[in-house]
Amino acid sequence: MKEKKGLHFLKRRGIIETIGISTVVIIWQLVASFIVKKTYLLPSPYEVFFAFYTVREVILVDIYISLLHFGIGLGVGTAVGITLGALMGGFKLVDRAMDPIMEILRAIPPIAWIPFAIIWLKLTHYSAGFVVFVGAIFPILINTYTGFKSVDKIYIDAAKVLGCKKGMSLIKSVVLPYSLPYIAAGTRIGMGIGWMCVVAAEMFGASGRVGLGWRLWNRFYALHMMDKLVAYMIIIGLIALLLDRIFRYLVEERTLKWRKGMVAV
Amino acid sequence: MNHKLELRNVTKTFNTEEGEMEALEGISLVVKPNEFLCIIGPSGCGKTTLLRLVAGLDQPSSGEIILDGKEVIGPSPDRGMVFQEFSLFPWRTVLKNVEFGLEIKGMKDKARRELAEKYIELVGLKGFENCYPYELSGGMKQRVAIARALATEPAILLMDEPFGSVDAQTRNILQEELLEIWKRTKKTVLFVTHSVDEAVYLADRVAVMSARPGCLIKCLDIDIPRPRKRTSVEVNEFREQLLMLLSLERSKACISV
Ligand SMILES: Nc1ncnc2c1ncn2[C@@H]1O[C@H](COP(=O)(O)OP(=O)(O)OP(=O)(O)O)[C@@H](O)[C@H]1O
Numbered sequence: 001m002k003e004k005k006g007l008h009f010l011k012r013r014g015i016i017e018t019i020g021i022s023t024v025v026i027i028w029q030l031v032a033s034f035i036v037k038k039t040y041l042l043p044s045p046y047e048v049f050f051a052f053y054t055v056r057e058v059i060l061v062d063i064y065i066s067l068l069h070f071g072i073g074l075g076v077g078t079a080v081g082i083t084l085g086a087l088m089g090g091f092k093l094v095d096r097a098m099d100p101i102m103e104i105l106r107a108i109p110p111i112a113w114i115p116f117a118i119i120w121l122k123l124t125h126y127s128a129g130f131v132v133f134v135g136a137i138f139p140i141l142i143n144t145y146t147g148f149k150s151v152d153k154i155y156i157d158a159a160k161v162l163g164c165k166k167g168m169s170l171i172k173s174v175v176l177p178y179s180l181p182y183i184a185a186g187t188r189i190g191m192g193i194g195w196m197c198v199v200a201a202e203m204f205g206a207s208g209r210v211g212l213g214w215r216l217w218n219r220f221y222a223l224h225m226m227d228k229l230v231a232y233m234i235i236i237g238l239i240a241l242l243l244d245r246i247f248r249y250l251v252e253e254r255t256l257k258w259r260k261g262m263v264a265v
Numbered sequence: 266m267n268h269k270l271e272l273r274n275v276t277k278t279f280n281t282e283e284g285e286m287e288a289l290e291g292i293s294l295v296v297k298p299n300e301f302l303c304i305i306g307p308s309g310c311g312k313t314t315l316l317r318l319v320a321g322l323d324q325p326s327s328g329e330i331i332l333d334g335k336e337v338i339g340p341s342p343d344r345g346m347v348f349q350e351f352s353l354f355p356w357r358t359v360l361k362n363v364e365f366g367l368e369i370k371g372m373k374d375k376a377r378r379e380l381a382e383k384y385i386e387l388v389g390l391k392g393f394e395n396c397y398p399y400e401l402s403g404g405m406k407q408r409v410a411i412a413r414a415l416a417t418e419p420a421i422l423l424m425d426e427p428f429g430s431v432d433a434q435t436r437n438i439l440q441e442e443l444l445e446i447w448k449r450t451k452k453t454v455l456f457v458t459h460s461v462d463e464a465v466y467l468a469d470r471v472a473v474m475s476a477r478p479g480c481l482i483k484c485l486d487i488d489i490p491r492p493r494k495r496t497s498v499e500v501n502e503f504r505e506q507l508l509m510l511l512s513l514e515r516s517k518a519c520i521s522v
């Protein structure tokens with residue numbers, strides 16, 4: 001009975017959502033074609049739809065390149081962030097030594113690193129990747145640290161009586177699995193920030209003349225092709241949404257099933 | 266000598282912000298093999314502290330703890346412990362929780378699984394192997410904790426008010442099951458409680474602890490044959506004695522048990 005009710009609810013939510021989106025698109029179309037009437041001020045949905053069609057080939061290349069930059073930055077950011085966060089969470093000395101510097105570095109907006117990214121890594125994929133790295137690392141690091149710090153002592157004690165000696169085996173069997181939800185949450189935030197950084201770094205041409213950001217700014221904006229620009233904006237948003245959904249599905253629903261009882265999802 | 270576990274004049278002092286705090290004062294105690302010994306005492310008298318010392322999770326300030334002729338210096342799977350609070354690893358299923366100690370030991374997959382399943386069945390949770398702790402009731406969680414503690418086949422089982430947070434009826438059932446397990450596995454059990462009823466129903470001997478700083482003030486042999494009837498005259502007599510002892514002010518001298 002409960003299930004039926006749930007399904008019914010979902011169905012209605014689907015309908016309401018469709019109505020919501022359609023309303024916005026219709027209003028947008030009406031405003032664009034009857035009030036603004038200038039494509040470069042506000043392209044209409046109809047024009048944007050055709051813009052998608054005209055950029056359909058180049059957009060795939062740009063998506064691929066931007067995802068590559070994102071992957072480089074997120075990969076390195078995750079590895080370094082988890083390692084540093086674990087070290088800081090596990091060793092008081094490391095914590096005290098690194099905390100002030102991390103606080104300062106964290107306060108610098110990742111975009112301010114673009115000049116050095118270009119100077120250090122030249123116009124390669126790595127320089128946009130570096131900016132993503134700077135954007136993604138801190139939430140991952142801080143969350144890993146928090147996870148390590150908040151392990152309940154009871155689990156450590158239980159593991160010890162079951163034969164876990166100090167050190168690595170405790171970290172591997174207790175601290176790490178306990179911290180996994182924290183790390184996952186940090187990674188999810190890091191992904192969001194990282195994706196913004198990709199677009200910004202590419203706009204500045206950090207990796208040369210490639211990527212969604214580069215084309216959006218240096219082609220479509222420069223040539224006032226606002227219909228294509230909006231098409232790119234939509235794609236950038238959709239990819240962020242998709243990445244988040246995929247992550248949630250793969251990590252939170254599969255690996256972290258055990259947390260269902262602990263948090264209100 | 267017929268000693269499984271011996272505590273010789275064990276004391277524990279905690280360093281707190283307000284200075285030193287004496288939690289245990291001169292505990293001397295002998296537990297025989299296969300014995301079911303209950304330690305009973307008011308809240309805060311140092312029962313958990315005592316069990317943690319035996320488990321090796323804390324070090325005594327003075328005195329020694331000897332298990333099977335060897336001094337206890339740190340935690341080891343030869344002493345299984347069931348904690349007062351829920352201690353199952355929430356990220357592991359029932360089966361994986363019970364397998365934990367065996368995994369650490371380096372036991373092979375198949376042997377590990379078989380052994381874990383045996384103990385899960387022993388505590389009556391067959392069919393719940395793949396549940397996560399959040400899916401279990403309080404009583405079931407403590408059963409898994411017992412299975413987990415038994416799985417490494419420890420020489421002695423340390424239980425810290427394991428049934429303190431379940432309702433009275435479940436508690437009675439769990440007590441009966443524990444006695445059954447104890448009979449079958451022939452373990453030595455050191456069981457801490459603050460419930461007089463529980464102590465009299467379970468124990469071969471009940472050692473009574475005084476309020477803080479804790480020390481043992483009396484030991485009673487509960488020589489009632491099992492299965493015991495919770496409402497029988499003998500049981501009530503012991504209950505009365507224990508209640509009387511617990512209500513005593515701190516005037517009695519410490520004794521060796
Ligand atoms: N790590 C610690 N540091 C300082 N004081 C402690 C520590 N552990 C326990 N104590 C103190 O030692 C005393 C005994 O505590 P313990 O937990 O052993 O009591 P208990 O008999 O198990 O009580 P309960 O029946 O409520 O579980 C308490 O006053 C407690 O505050």
Ligand SMILES: [Mg+2]
Nearest residue numbers: 312313314349
């Ligand atoms: Mg206690």
